[in-house]
Amino acid sequence: MGPGPITVHPRVLQAMSAQLTGQYDPFMTATMAETQALYREVFVTANEATLLVDGTSRAGIEAALVSLVEPGDRVLVPRFGRFGHLLVEIAERCGAEVHVIDVPWGQVFAPEAIEAAVREVRPKVLAVVHGDTSTTVAQPLDALGAICREHDVLLYCDTTASLGGNAFLTDAWGLDAVSAGLQKCLGGPSGSAPVTLSPRAVEVIESRKSIEAGIRSPGDPVRADRIRSNYFDLGQVLDYWGPKRLNHHTEATTMLYGARECARVLLEEGLDASVARHRLHGDAMLAGVQGLGLTPFGDLAHRMTNVVGVEIPDGVVGDAVRAELLEDYGIEIGTSFGPLHGRVWRIGTMGYNARRDAVLTTLAALEAVLRRHGVAVPTAGGTEAAQGVYRAAA
Structure with missing residues (x-):
């Protein structure tokens, strides 16, 4: 009965006991496609670019930020708890020029305060936590998408602690990149991070590809803005989950089964x-x-x-x-x-x-x-x- 991880739903445990299959087995690729469709419903989005990052919820955060943020980019983080500090650390590791605004723990920001900071900082990315379990409060998001569109800012949100148990509307709220985890309201184990990306976010990620399919040969130029991670390069991960079926990594099959069942249980309930x-x-x-x-x-x-x-x-x-x-x-x-x-x-x-x-x-x-x-x-x-x-x- 803590803030997570929590007791896993019995159906999810049962689903995770299924036998493994090869990553290009038709059953496997069909399961991946089904899981993508389910999480579009969970995130309430039409984003084609909806998938799983293999790793805990922090892997989803890092994949989103390292794929969107280039060295020298400005990132604005409104901090109201422990996980805002985490966003700052990860953005700094991406080479970003990070700016923060703070409120006392246990409070949230008024949209006007965030808009004022956006006007002052002019960030490329506004990175915000939705529900921060360290303080037990949730930052209202419904006004932030319009603010970011007005100022041409990408809006990223960590919804690990809130998705499935609190209202969350990716498209209606104008979010560009969202990551989550299974181990809270979704009733699953830690180890898989659902992610969804708007067409705006995908355009930024695709523009950072240095060579086709991410395969570099000796002598190939390395662009300065190339994504500084192989595993968390969402450009390559999108190709892995998409029709190209890029051989990027071996899918965590058992976690895929678990993530799919988490979404099924949630959507059956509504x-x-x-x-x-x-x-x-x-x-x-x-x-x-x-x-x-x-x-x-x-x-x-x-x-x-x-x-x-x-x-x-x-x-x-x-x-x-x-x-x-x-x-x-x-x-x-x-x-x-x-x-x-x-x-x-x-x-x-x-x-x-x-x-x-x-x-x-x-x-x-x-x-x-x-x-x-x-x-x-x-x-x-x-x-x-x-x-x-x-x-x-x-």
């Missing part, structure tokens, strides 16, 4: 229904921790549906509570990073764990452990408050 489920159980968890007398962290108006931040009570050693929950009850909750380390717990309700029984069991266990640590909590205060949310929704 995107709106999944968001509503995450909101319901997230609201119940929020009410439950408040019913225990705990203080939620962050701007609740912009809270992610799938994770609740909780301020650790005075005098309580947060890691000791977490250790007892895990050892005695088999329940994991998260700590936090940076300025919030030791101050905040993060309790997830995401993917397969966005369920009533998981919420109520977690609250009952947390009540028992807190009482052992000397915190005066109302008897059944957490579970009764959560049940009130469920009764109101019935």
Whole structure:
């Protein structure tokens, strides 16, 4: 019940037990094409360039940035949590001139603040996290696409922590590049990063190809703006997933099966229904921790549906509570990073764990452990408050 990775959906585990096939077997290429179509629905996009990057969600972030950003390009990152700092580091490693704006952790940016920074910096790429689990808040994105179009800026978004459990509209919001991961609301394991790219983004990536198919012979010139990664070169990865079937790398077949099943499970439920489920159980968890007398962290108006931040009570050693929950009850909750380390717990309700029984069991266990640590909590205060949310929704 932490901020991810989470318990994998049983159907995904079952799908991942299937036998491997050769990467050019017709079944394999058909599975890749099917997975691309499924993730167009998940991302709510018409982008032809929708695929998987083999690697954890960070691989998707790095592939997007290293493929879009050339040395010397300006990149603007609005930071409101740990993963904004990650975008800065990766962009700097791409050779970018990185500019940042900051708000205190637990808050988000007004669109006007981001637009003012775009006007001042004139970046090539605006790189933003959607939901940052380190702070449990989600940055509104709906106004950013128009801002970026007006100023001819590419808009990249990391939606690892939010996709599938929070509303996300790639095309309607004008996003140019989006990457995600399976291990949060999608209910899968870490190890595959869905990515979607707008035609504008693809044009930039294709313009950086130095030679056909990315195959360099001795004596071939190397352009200064050539993508500085082979594995994460989305120009080559697009050719691998497209009709050229470039022999770029050996596809991670088991992860492909898992990613496909994650999308199938989500789309069978329905995107709106999944968001509503995450909101319901997230609201119940929020009410439950408040019913225990705990203080939620962050701007609740912009809270992610799938994770609740909780301020650790005075005098309580947060890691000791977490250790007892895990050892005695088999329940994991998260700590936090940076300025919030030791101050905040993060309790997830995401993917397969966005369920009533998981919420109520977690609250009952947390009540028992807190009482052992000397915190005066109302008897059944957490579970009764959560049940009130469920009764109101019935």
